[in-house]
Amino acid sequence: MEGFWTRLVLQVWVALVLAFLFIPIVLILVYAFNTSNIQSWPIPGLTLKWFSSTWADSEVRRSLGLSLEVALGATALALILGSLAALAIHRMTWFGREAVSLLFVLPLALPGIVTGIALNAAFSFGGIPLSTLTVVVGHTTFCIVVVYNNVLARLRRTQGSLVEAAMDLGANGFRVFRDITLPLISTSVVAGAMLAFALSFDEVIVTTFTAGAQNTLPLWIFGAIRLGQRLPEVNVVVSFVILVTIVPVLIAARLTGGGGTARIPAAR
Amino acid sequence: MLVYFASLVLLLITAFWTTDPFTTQVVQFWNTDNFQTIFNEPTYRTIVGRTVLIAAAVTATDAVLAFPFAYFMARVASRRVQTLLFAAVLLPLWASYLARVYAWILILNHDGLLNWSLQSIGLPPANIGYTNVAMWLVFSYIWLPFMIIPTYAALERVPESLVEAASDLGARRWRVIRDVVLPLALPGVVAGSIFTFSLTLGDYITPILVGGAGSSLIGTVVYSNVGIANNIPFAAAMAMVPVAIMGVYLLIAQRLGAFEAL
Numbered sequence: 001m002e003g004f005w006t007r008l009v010l011q012v013w014v015a016l017v018l019a020f021l022f023i024p025i026v027l028i029l030v031y032a033f034n035t036s037n038i039q040s041w042p043i044p045g046l047t048l049k050w051f052s053s054t055w056a057d058s059e060v061r062r063s064l065g066l067s068l069e070v071a072l073g074a075t076a077l078a079l080i081l082g083s084l085a086a087l088a089i090h091r092m093t094w095f096g097r098e099a100v101s102l103l104f105v106l107p108l109a110l111p112g113i114v115t116g117i118a119l120n121a122a123f124s125f126g127g128i129p130l131s132t133l134t135v136v137v138g139h140t141t142f143c144i145v146v147v148y149n150n151v152l153a154r155l156r157r158t159q160g161s162l163v164e165a166a167m168d169l170g171a172n173g174f175r176v177f178r179d180i181t182l183p184l185i186s187t188s189v190v191a192g193a194m195l196a197f198a199l200s201f202d203e204v205i206v207t208t209f210t211a212g213a214q215n216t217l218p219l220w221i222f223g224a225i226r227l228g229q230r231l232p233e234v235n236v237v238v239s240f241v242i243l244v245t246i247v248p249v250l251i252a253a254r255l256t257g258g259g260g261t262a263r264i265p266a267a268r
Numbered sequence: 269m270l271v272y273f274a275s276l277v278l279l280l281i282t283a284f285w286t287t288d289p290f291t292t293q294v295v296q297f298w299n300t301d302n303f304q305t306i307f308n309e310p311t312y313r314t315i316v317g318r319t320v321l322i323a324a325a326v327t328a329t330d331a332v333l334a335f336p337f338a339y340f341m342a343r344v345a346s347r348r349v350q351t352l353l354f355a356a357v358l359l360p361l362w363a364s365y366l367a368r369v370y371a372w373i374l375i376l377n378h379d380g381l382l383n384w385s386l387q388s389i390g391l392p393p394a395n396i397g398y399t400n401v402a403m404w405l406v407f408s409y410i411w412l413p414f415m416i417i418p419t420y421a422a423l424e425r426v427p428e429s430l431v432e433a434a435s436d437l438g439a440r441r442w443r444v445i446r447d448v449v450l451p452l453a454l455p456g457v458v459a460g461s462i463f464t465f466s467l468t469l470g471d472y473i474t475p476i477l478v479g480g481a482g483s484s485l486i487g488t489v490v491y492s493n494v495g496i497a498n499n500i501p502f503a504a505a506m507a508m509v510p511v512a513i514m515g516v517y518l519l520i521a522q523r524l525g526a527f528e529a530l
Contacts, residue, residue: 006441010340014353017337021360021412024371027381031374040379111470111514113487117507121500202364204473209494221366225373225477238367249362253355 067217071200074139082147116209130212138210147192154188191255194248302505323468330415342423361413398480415460422456469510
C-alpha cells in the first residue's frame with residue numbers, strides 16, 4: 001500500500017531506532033575488554049585481564065552469591081504461589097474474582113519505589129530486621145506476577161474438555177491434575193520461572209529498600225558507578241548481568257512461542 | 269499478596285505520621301504536616317514540577333520515536349521481519365536496567381562515544397553529561413520498548429478494510445493516516461504512555477547516576493529520606509505523590525480507551 005518513498009523513510013527510521021536501542025548495549029560489551037582503566041572512546045586495545053581480576057574480587061563474588069540465592073529463593077516461592085493462584089483464579093468463579101486478578105497485577109503497575117518503601121515501612125513496623133529473607137520476600141511480590149500471568153494465559157488457552165474427558169474416564173482430582181493439567185501448564189510454569197529469575201537477578205529498587213547491610217550484585221554495581229570506582233570491573237560485571245538476564249528470557253520465549261515475554265513494567 | 273497489600277495500606281497511614289526531629293523516632297500521631305511541607309515548600313514544588321515535566325517530555329519523545337517504528341512493524345514489514353523486530357525490541361527491555369543506564373554514562377562522558385563522534389564530523393563537543401538533558405535522553409532510551417509494544421499491538425488491530433474504504437473514498441495516504449489510523453492507534457499510544465510516565469515518576473536510579481546537582485526527582489527525594497535522613501513518614505508522603513498523579517492519569521487514560529489496548 002505504501003509508496004516507495006514512504007517505505008524508504010520508514011525503513012531508515014526503523015534502522016535509526018534499532019541503532020539507538022542496540023549501540024549502548026554493544027558498547028558495554030566492548031568496554032569489558034578495554035585495556036585501559038580509563039573509560040574513554042575509542043578504547044586503546046582489547047584484553048581479558050579484567051575478567052580474571054573481577055572473578056578474583058571477593059566482594060563481587062559475595063554479591064553474586066547473594067544475588068543467586070535471592071533470585072532462586074524468590075523464583076521458587078513465586079513458582080509455587082503464582083501457579084497456585086493462577087489455578088485458583090482460573091478454576092473458581094467466586095465473588096470478587098476480577099478484583100483479585102487485578103490486585104495481582106498491581107505490584108507491576110505501581111512504581112517499584114512504592115512497593116519498596118511500602119515493604120520497608122511494613123518490616124520496620126513489624127520489628128522485622130532487614131535481611132536476605134526480607135529481600136526474598138520483596139522480590140517474590142513481583143516475581144509472583146510473571147509466573148501468575150504466564151500460567152493463567154496458558155490455562156485460558158487450553159480446553160476444559162480435556163479435563164472433563166479425563167474425569168469421565170474415571171480419573172480422580174489428583175490424577176487429572178498430575179496427568180492432564182500439569183503437563184499442559186508445565187512449559188508456561190518454567191517460562192514464568194525463567195522470567196522471574198531474570199527480573200529478580202537485575203532488580204535494584206525494591207532491593208535497596210528491603211536489604212540491610214547485604215549487597216546484591218545490582219546494588220554493588222549501583223554503588224560502584226555512583227562512586228566512579230572500579231569501573232573496569234563494573235564493565236565486566238554489567239556484561240555478565242546482561243547475559244544472565246537475556247538467556248532465561250530467550251528460553252522463556254522459546255517455551256511460550258514469543259508470547260508472555262512482552263513484560264509489563266517490572267518492579268523498578 | 270496479603271503482606272503486600274497490608275504494606276501498601278500501612279504506607280498510606282505512615283504518610284500521616286511524623287518523625288521527632290530530636291530523637292528521629294517515628295511518632296504515631298495523625299497529622300498532615302508531611303503533605304503540607306510538600307505543597308508549601310518551594311523546593312518540593314519545583315521537584316514535583318520538574319519530575320512531571322521530564323516524564324511528559326520522555327513520553328512525547330518515545331511516542332514520536334515509536335509510532336513510525338510500530339507502523340512499519342505492523343503494516344509494512346513481512347511476517348519474518350515483524351518477528352525479528354519484535355525480538356529486537358524485547359531484548360533491550362530485558363537486558364539489565366543498570367547496564368543500560370551505565371552505558372549512557374560512558375557515551376555522554378567527556379571522552380565518550382558522543383563527543384568522539386561529534387569531533388570526527390567536525391562539530392564541537394557537547395557536554396550534556398550530568399544534566400536534565402541527559403536524564404531526558406536516558407529515560408527516553410530506557411522506556412522506549414514500553415511505548416513501541418502497545419503502539420504496535422494497537423496498529424496491528426486497525427482493520428485493513430477501514431483503510432481501504434478510506435482510500436476508495438478518495439482520501440490521500442496522509443489523510444488516511446491522520447483520520448483513520450491515528451485515532452484507532454491512539455489507545456495503544458496512551459497505554460504506552462502510562463508506562464513511560466509512571467516509570468519516570470518513580471525512578472531514582474537514573475537521576476542519581478546521570479542527573480546533575482539540580483536534578484532531584486520525586487524518586488530521589490523518597491530514596492534520600494529513607495536511606496540518609498531516615499524520615500520514613502515523609503518518604504511515604506512523597507511516594508504518595510506519584511501514586512496520586514498516576515491515579516489521575518489512569519482516569520484520563522481509561523476515558524481514552526487505553527485499558528483495552530493494554
